[in-house]
Amino acid sequence: MFHLMDLLEAITGKRPEQASLVLPEAVIDSRQVIPGAMFIALPGEKVDGHDYVQDAFDRGARLAVIQQKAMGDLSVIDLSSGRLPKPLIIPDAPFCIQVADGLKTLQETARIVRSHSKLKVIGITGSVGKSTTKEVVSEVLAQRFHTLKNPGNLNNEIGLPLTLLKIGRGHERAVLEMGFYVPGEIKFLCELSKPEIGVVTNIGTVHAERAGSQATIARGKAELVKALPPAPVGVAILNHDDPWVNKMAKETRARVLFYGLDPQSDLWADEIISLGLEGITFHLHYQGETLHMKVPLIGRHSVHTALRAIAVGLVEGLTWHEIVSGLTSDQPQLRLVAVHTASGALVMDDTYNASPESTLAALNLLGDLDGRKIAVLGDMLELGQYERHGHEMVGSRAAEIADKLITLGVRGRIIARAALQSGLKKDCVSSFDTTDEVIGYLQKTLKSEDVVLVKGSHGMHMERIVAALEVNS
Numbered sequence: 001m002f003h004l005m006d007l008l009e010a011i012t013g014k015r016p017e018q019a020s021l022v023l024p025e026a027v028i029d030s031r032q033v034i035p036g037a038m039f040i041a042l043p044g045e046k047v048d049g050h051d052y053v054q055d056a057f058d059r060g061a062r063l064a065v066i067q068q069k070a071m072g073d074l075s076v077i078d079l080s081s082g083r084l085p086k087p088l089i090i091p092d093a094p095f096c097i098q099v100a101d102g103l104k105t106l107q108e109t110a111r112i113v114r115s116h117s118k119l120k121v122i123g124i125t126g127s128v129g130k131s132t133t134k135e136v137v138s139e140v141l142a143q144r145f146h147t148l149k150n151p152g153n154l155n156n157e158i159g160l161p162l163t164l165l166k167i168g169r170g171h172e173r174a175v176l177e178m179g180f181y182v183p184g185e186i187k188f189l190c191e192l193s194k195p196e197i198g199v200v201t202n203i204g205t206v207h208a209e210r211a212g213s214q215a216t217i218a219r220g221k222a223e224l225v226k227a228l229p230p231a232p233v234g235v236a237i238l239n240h241d242d243p244w245v246n247k248m249a250k251e252t253r254a255r256v257l258f259y260g261l262d263p264q265s266d267l268w269a270d271e272i273i274s275l276g277l278e279g280i281t282f283h284l285h286y287q288g289e290t291l292h293m294k295v296p297l298i299g300r301h302s303v304h305t306a307l308r309a310i311a312v313g314l315v316e317g318l319t320w321h322e323i324v325s326g327l328t329s330d331q332p333q334l335r336l337v338a339v340h341t342a343s344g345a346l347v348m349d350d351t352y353n354a355s356p357e358s359t360l361a362a363l364n365l366l367g368d369l370d371g372r373k374i375a376v377l378g379d380m381l382e383l384g385q386y387e388r389h390g391h392e393m394v395g396s397r398a399a400e401i402a403d404k405l406i407t408l409g410v411r412g413r414i415i416a417r418a419a420l421q422s423g424l425k426k427d428c429v430s431s432f433d434t435t436d437e438v439i440g441y442l443q444k445t446l447k448s449e450d451v452v453l454v455k456g457s458h459g460m461h462m463e464r465i466v467a468a469l470e471v472n473s
Contacts, residue, residue, distance in 0.1 A: 001025070001168045002113045004063070004090070007038070010108035011079045011099055016088055023062060026106065026165045028158065035060035038165075041067070042102050042158075049102075057094045064094070067102045103158065110161035111192050119148070119171045121193050122312060125178040125186060125224050126201025126245075127217065128358045129305055130155070133201055134177045136297070136309040140326030144318055145172040155179040160189050173316075180220040190227035197315060198224040198254070199237040199308050203244035204357040213385065218244040222251050231255035237311045239304065240265040257315065259307040267311050269293075274300050274368040277338055284310065291320070295327045299365035339470045344448030346371070347469055350455040351462040354380045356390035360397050362455050367401040371451040375402040376438060376465065378456020379409035387411065392418040399424040407431045408438055409460055435461060439468045 004021040008014060026038040030052040033039055039056035041049035041064060053064045053074070070076050075095040077085065082100070099105045114121075122141075124134050131153060138149040148171045150163040155177040163176065178189045203218045225248045228234035234254030239245040241260035249256045258265040261272075263285070271283040279296040282303050295306050306327060313323040337349045346369075350362050359377065366373050375398050383390045391411050395418025398405050405424060407416045408431075416431045432438050442465070446452070456462040 002109065002165050006112045006116070007063075007065075007097070007105070007109050008079075008084065010112050011097075011105055012082055012084050014084050016084065018088065018090060021062070021090065023165075026109075026162055027056075028106075028162070030056040030059060030061075033059040033061045036062045038062065039064045040102050040106050041065065042106075043067070053096065062094055064096045065102055065105055066096050066098050067100065068098075070096050070098070106165075107157065107161045107192060110164035113167055114164050114193055117167050117171070119167065119174055120197070121174045121176055121195040122197040122199065123176050123178050123190065123193065123195035123224050123227075124199045124201070124308075125180060125221050126199075126239075127204030127221075128355055128361075129201040130177045130179070132297075132302075132305050133199060133308050134175050136305055136327065137199070137312045138175045139329050140309045140313045140318065140323055141173050141175065141316060143322040143326045145316075146170045147172070148174040150176055153177070153179070156181070157185065157188065161192060164193060178224060180217065183216065183220050184223070186220060186223035187227060190224060195224065195227065196229060196233055197235045197237065197312060198228050198252075199312065200224065200239060200245045200248060201304070201308065202239055202242045202357065204355050214244065218247075221245075222248045225252035225254065228252055228254035235315050237308060237315070240268075241304075257311055259311050260304070267307055267314070269303050269307060272300050272303050274365070276365075276369050280306075282306075286310075286314070293324070293327070297327075299361055299368070301361035301364065339466060341442075341446055341469045343446045343450070345446040345450035345452055345469075347452045347454060347466055349463070349466040350453065351458075351460075351466060353458045354378070354456050356380060356383070356386070356393050359394045359455055362453055363394070363397050363401045366451065366453045369451045371449045372403045372447065373401060374404040374406065374446075374450055374452045376406045376408070376442070376452060376454045376462070377412060377415050378407070378460035378462050379411035381411075381457040381459050388414060391415050395419040396422040403428065405429045406438060406441065408435065408456060408462065409433070412456075435464045438465050442469060 001024050005015040005019040008019050023038045024036050028040050028042050033056050039061040041053055050068050075091045076098055078098045080098050080100045124130050138147050141147045156179050176193055178186050180186050225236040230253040236252045236254040236256050240258035240262050259267040267286050269282040269284055273281045281294045284291045284293050339347050391414035395415040399419040399422035405419050413431050416429050454462055454466050
């Protein structure tokens with residue numbers, strides 16, 4: 001929630017008292033408009049938001065920010081010069097404000113709203129596990145604080161400002177996932193959001209096609225810990241087990257809290273047992289104290305997610321009871337979903353995205369489950385120089401885990417070749433070029449004792465495979 005005067009201050013540097021209009025939120029998609037909202041018309045490569053201004057008003061928008069001349073007879077306040085008109089008249093009916101740059105206006109308004117808020121921000125970044133960590137950290141903090149988080153994966157230069165404009169008077173904490181594509185991006189997101197706690201998950205190869213190398217990715221992610229305030233206010237929660245993240249301790253002024261599986265960490269875990277789809281158990285160690293934990297996070301790798309959430313809870317002064325309650329609550333929006341097919345086979349839908357690191361973790365989970373293990377793996381995109389090596393690593397691990405491997409796409413065939421070279425029998429490997437071929441094959445061959453992992457990059461649209469199998473259930 002924000003005020004029209006916040007928007008005007010972002011554009012002109014002035015906060016006129018008559019601009020007291022309350023705007024519940026801002027959106028860039030007219031289909032998401034709620035009554036009274038602000039619609040920001042952003043031009044895009046395929047879709048221009050200016051074509052949907054009238055639709056936004058029809059759905060109840062109070063105000064539209066535009067950077068092109070409005071069509072029709074819409075009321076417009078022209079602020080493209082950066083100066084307030086005299087006199088400033090706020091129309092009673094829905095109206096437009098014309099600006100020089102809609103995206104910059106969104107970002108500057110978010111900066112203004114954040115500067116007027118006293119809530120504490122927890123920033124989360126890393127190559128794998130950001131979204132799950134955000135969800136679990138939010139659940140833990142919500143045991144005591146009114147907590148805001150960015151919805152879905154709104155973690156970039158558009159999504160994070162939109163989230164900041166949802167800040168309400170009652171919010172005490174905000175958990176913000178921060179994505180990285182180019183150097184300087186996380187630094188900019190930190191300038192907008194002013195995090196006091198920073199959590200780094202790991203450094204992988206995802207987005208290496210754009211970033212260039214793991215070293216470049218690590219420098220980009222380190223922008224979060226560099227932006228934190230000095231200790232004792234600032235706290236960097238770092239993965240001791242990841243050498244790239246471990247090094248970030250030298251790049252921050254904040255207090256460092258290490259988590260991991262190494263007893264040299266401040267917060268560490270051992271005796272990790274996977275209960276399959278029922279979660280994991282482990283022993284937690286902190287300041288000489290040992291606790292036995294059971295959490296509904298899936299796969300042994302999820303112990304790191306739990307440790308991150310526990311670390312944030314401890315830094316924020318939560319009791320063990322509050323932390324455990326947050327960890328064991330029904331976790332919303334965790335991406336891996338299990339469905340059954342008509343034959344009774346269990347299908348694990350992990351199709352949101354894929355990197356070598358996340359695919360290896362998913363294969364490890366597959367290995368923990370009972371039944372004939374089938375891995376359906378598609379291309380992993382945007383790996384750049386790590387493309388061949390990443391797919392070969394996955395293929396080698398699939399040969400150790402899977403009874404049957406099915407691949408989709410050109411890069412998927414690299415997985416298949418590596419699996420064959422690692423000892424998986426030829427009649428246990430099938431490669432296809434389309435999702436329809438995979439669907440047809442699975443529908444004919446799946447049996448009741450089968451457990452199936454479906455995973456690939458979002459661009460491979462492997463969710464279609466899961467949907468087709470579930471429809472027939």
